[in-house]
Amino acid sequence: MNLSRIVITGVGLTAPNGNNLPEFRQALLTAKSGVEFFETRHMGKVLAGVCKFETTRYQSRKELRVGTRAGSVSIYCSHEAVNDSKIAWDRVDKGRVGIYLGITEHGNVETENEIASLATFGNDTKFWSHYHNPRTVANNPAGEASLNLGVTGPAYTIGAACAAGNMGLIHAAQMLRLGEIDFALAGGVSESIRSFGIFAAFKSQGALAHHVDPTKASRPFDKSRNGIVVSEGGAIYAMERLEDAKARGAKIYGEIAGYAVNSDASDYVLPNPVRQAECIRQAIKHAGMTPDQIDILNAHATSTPLGDVQECQAITSAFNGFPLPHVNNTKSFIGHAMGAAGSLELAGNLPSFDDLVVHPTINVDDLDPQCALSTLVLNQPQKVKRVDAILNNSFGMLGINSALIVKRYID
Amino acid sequence: MTKDDIKKLIIEIIADIAPDEDLSGLKPDVRLREQLQLDSMDFLDIVMELRKRHGIEVPEADYMQLATLDSCANYLEPKFAAKGR
Numbered sequence: 001m002n003l004s005r006i007v008i009t010g011v012g013l014t015a016p017n018g019n020n021l022p023e024f025r026q027a028l029l030t031a032k033s034g035v036e037f038f039e040t041r042h043m044g045k046v047l048a049g050v051c052k053f054e055t056t057r058y059q060s061r062k063e064l065r066v067g068t069r070a071g072s073v074s075i076y077c078s079h080e081a082v083n084d085s086k087i088a089w090d091r092v093d094k095g096r097v098g099i100y101l102g103i104t105e106h107g108n109v110e111t112e113n114e115i116a117s118l119a120t121f122g123n124d125t126k127f128w129s130h131y132h133n134p135r136t137v138a139n140n141p142a143g144e145a146s147l148n149l150g151v152t153g154p155a156y157t158i159g160a161a162c163a164a165g166n167m168g169l170i171h172a173a174q175m176l177r178l179g180e181i182d183f184a185l186a187g188g189v190s191e192s193i194r195s196f197g198i199f200a201a202f203k204s205q206g207a208l209a210h211h212v213d214p215t216k217a218s219r220p221f222d223k224s225r226n227g228i229v230v231s232e233g234g235a236i237y238a239m240e241r242l243e244d245a246k247a248r249g250a251k252i253y254g255e256i257a258g259y260a261v262n263s264d265a266s267d268y269v270l271p272n273p274v275r276q277a278e279c280i281r282q283a284i285k286h287a288g289m290t291p292d293q294i295d296i297l298n299a300h301a302t303s304t305p306l307g308d309v310q311e312c313q314a315i316t317s318a319f320n321g322f323p324l325p326h327v328n329n330t331k332s333f334i335g336h337a338m339g340a341a342g343s344l345e346l347a348g349n350l351p352s353f354d355d356l357v358v359h360p361t362i363n364v365d366d367l368d369p370q371c372a373l374s375t376l377v378l379n380q381p382q383k384v385k386r387v388d389a390i391l392n393n394s395f396g397m398l399g400i401n402s403a404l405i406v407k408r409y410i411d
Numbered sequence: 412m413t414k415d416d417i418k419k420l421i422i423e424i425i426a427d428i429a430p431d432e433d434l435s436g437l438k439p440d441v442r443l444r445e446q447l448q449l450d451s452m453d454f455l456d457i458v459m460e461l462r463k464r465h466g467i468e469v470p471e472a473d474y475m476q477l478a479t480l481d482s483c484a485n486y487l488e489p490k491f492a493a494k495g496r
Contacts, residue, residue, distance in 0.1 A: 061430035066452070127463060130455045 002107050006173040007409055009087070009250040010238030012080025013187075013347050014073060016049030016231050016334045024344075025351045027333065028359035033215035034334045035229050041116065041196040041329060047209055047217045049067040049335035059148065068135050069191035070106055071144030073340075074099075076183045077236035078145045085238035085250060087183065098181035099142045099155035101173045101236070102164025102188035104338035104396065107136035107155065107196040140225035141189050153181055158355070161396025162300070164188050165342020166259065166404040172239045174255045182244060187343035189234035198338075202228055205269065207304050209335075218336070220301035220308050220329045221371040228302045229335030235343035253310020253350050257389060257407040258287025264399025271307050276314035276393070276401050283391065283403035284318075291322035293389055294405070296358055298345045299329045300393040301371075302336050309370040311393065316373070324375040325391065326384060329361040343392030344394070346406060352387040353408045412491040414484035421457070421483045422451075424464070428456040439480040461487075466494065 011021045016034025018024030027034070038048035055064055057077040064072060078099065082089050114132050121127040134140065146155035150208045153176075160167045165188035172186030194199045203206035209227035211217035218229040237253075245252055248259050260282035264272035284291055297315060299309040315327065330345040331337075337344050352358055360377045367378065389407040412420075415437055425447070432447050457477060461467040467490050470479065476486035479484055 062428070062448075065430065066427070121463070127459070130452060130459070 004177050005242035006176050006239060006256040007242050007245050008237050008253040008256070008350070008406070009240050009245050009268040010081040010083070010085025011235065011253060011350065012055040012077040012082070012084060012199055013235040013344060014051045014076055015233045015337070015344050016051055019051070019053045021347055021351070024348060025359075027202045028330065028348050029357065031362050032333070033362075034231065035214045035217055037214055038193060040199055041112065043196050043199055044354045046116070046199045046210065047214050047229050047335070049229060049233065049337065050193065051233050055264050063148065065145050066131060068110055068192050070103070070141040070189050072153055073149045073189045073191065073232070073234040074101060074141040074145040074236065077187065077189065078149055081236045081238045082149070082184055087238065087248065087250070092121060092183060094150050095152045096182040097151045097153045098172060098175050098184045098186070099151055100168045100175070100184060100186040101142045101143050101157045102166070102168040102343065103138070103141060103157045103159055104161050104164055104190060105159070106138055106140055106193060107195050110135040112195055112197060131235040145185065156317070160400050160402065162336065162338055162341055163261070163396035163400040164339040165344065165346070165393045166392060166394045166402035167261065168343060169237060169239065169256065169346070169404055170259045170261065171403065173259070176239060176241050182240070184239040185236050187234065187236035187240055188340040189236070190338035190340040192338045193230050193232045198230055202230065209303060216363050218303050218331050218333070220299065220303045220332055220361060221368055221376060222364045223366040223368045225303040225305060225308065227304055229331070231335035231337045233334070233337040233340045233344055235340055235347045237343070252409040254353060254390070254406040255409045257289065258283050258285070259402070259406040260286055261400070261402045264401070266399055269397050271395055271397060273310040273314040273317065275399065276311060276331050276395060277317040278333075279401040279403045280314065280318035280391065280393065283405050287405045287407070289389065289405070291319045294325040294391045295350055295384070295387045296352060296390045297325045297327045298349055298390065298392045299327055300395045301329050302331055308368070311395070312371045312373055324373055326358045326375050326377050326382065327373050328359055328377045332362045342392055342402065342404070345394075346392045346404065348389065349390045349392070350406070353389065355386055356384055358382045358384055369382045412488070412496045414488055417484040417491065418480045419489050420465070421480060424460045426458055428453055428460070437480060442478045443480070465491070467491070
């Protein structure tokens with residue numbers, strides 16, 4: 001089968017430490033964290049990665065009031081991606097544009113808010129908002145972006161827990177190859193920090209990070225790591241078939257080389273390193289590459305005691321004697337952006353194709369021997385000789401694994 | 412509560428549900444939807460806010476009574492009066 005080559009031609013993002021790719025990249029090269037104390041219903045101050053993008057840059061105040069935080073993130077990132085792609089948006093057939101956004105969850109925030117509001121009215125359901133359904137339907141973040149940008153092609157979300165960030169790009173690549181659309185806005189978004197439930201559940205599970213210094217709380221691979229810092233954000237990519245991107249002289253950030261998605265089928269929450277390794281191997285095979293051709297691997301590692309060790313086992317197994325790629329981790333800066341994690345983490349590494357610098361994993365003061373991969377890039381950026389392929393791991397609850405490989409674009 | 416008070420109160424609600432709109436020149440006898448970008452969900456918001464803020468119920472059959480500021484005032488005046496306001 002002769003498949004079209006799919007390329008990334010624009011990036012729009014908001015992260016807790018940057019609201020566009022240059023800002024985000026600079027933060028990752030200068031150890032700038034985006035984690036802070038954040039007031040949450042019922043729980044007081046928790047640690048969270050909080051985004052500070054300009055919400056009214058692309059939305060009216062009324063849209064903001066009616067919509068959701070995830071919708072707002074989606075709209076901001078979509079516009080930024082379109083602008084960055086420099087496509088003549090006014091002339092684009094909006095019926096041939098697809099919006100595919102990975103989400104870990106959606107609707108918890110709005111439901112909690114509504115329940116809290118209802119309680120102030122004696123739980124009389126006649127005070128329940130008529131906006132509850134449009135705010136909580138699973139396609140809300142993509143739907144709000146379609147409304148705002150006038151996109152009349154397919155616009156929906158892909159629920160894949162914390163593997164979702166890769167899934168938006170994977171699905172977009174598939175749809176572009178099938179010829180279902182001509183231009184995609186794809187990635188992942190999350191508003192999860194606005195829900196107390198996610199913090200409370202991680203705490204009950206013993207998986208919520210705590211630290212006196214918020215900027216030190218997310219510390220994958222460090223011996224003293226104690227859990228996840230939840231964060232919000234989004235990264236959305238403009239994606240096109242190569243021939244279309246070349247025809248309009250677009251800047252090309254990278255090419256989708258290969259991917260894989262599989263399932264553990266073993267536990268609700270515990271990861272499965274055998275299946276993770278299988279997913280990594282499948283992605284490399286799908287890309288038609290060998291493990292030694294991968295130059296950077298962005299680890300999913302969420303700073304939990306068990307999960308980080310298991311991912312290191314999976315990486316070691318997947319590379320099976322081949323030299324390991326440079327391994328880094330973005331969550332050490334911004335925490336775990338849930339559905340946005342994979343897409344944000346890819347964005348943070350894309351500039352490495354140009355500057356040949358690998359951003360580090362920070363907060364590793366005392367490396368856990370069980371996580372001591374020889375190629376971990378620790379605490380300081382590392383200049384390297386070659387960055388031609390980046391592999392992005394994203395894994396999620398109910399045992400869903402995704403691995404996405406983006407390679408340097410070479411004509 | 413006078414009819415002018417009721418109109419002010421409706422304008423306060425609209426200011427919250429349509430924060431981008433300029434409400435300074437609203438004509439009281441012209442339909443609100445002709446002067447402002449309001450859709451059916453926004454009118455439901457007006458109904459909800461009357462319920463939440465003032466304990467006033469507007470049955471669905473009477474929604475058309477909220478078409479203009481004047482009609483709002485005429486329709487709501489007895490309802491506020493019944494509440495001793």
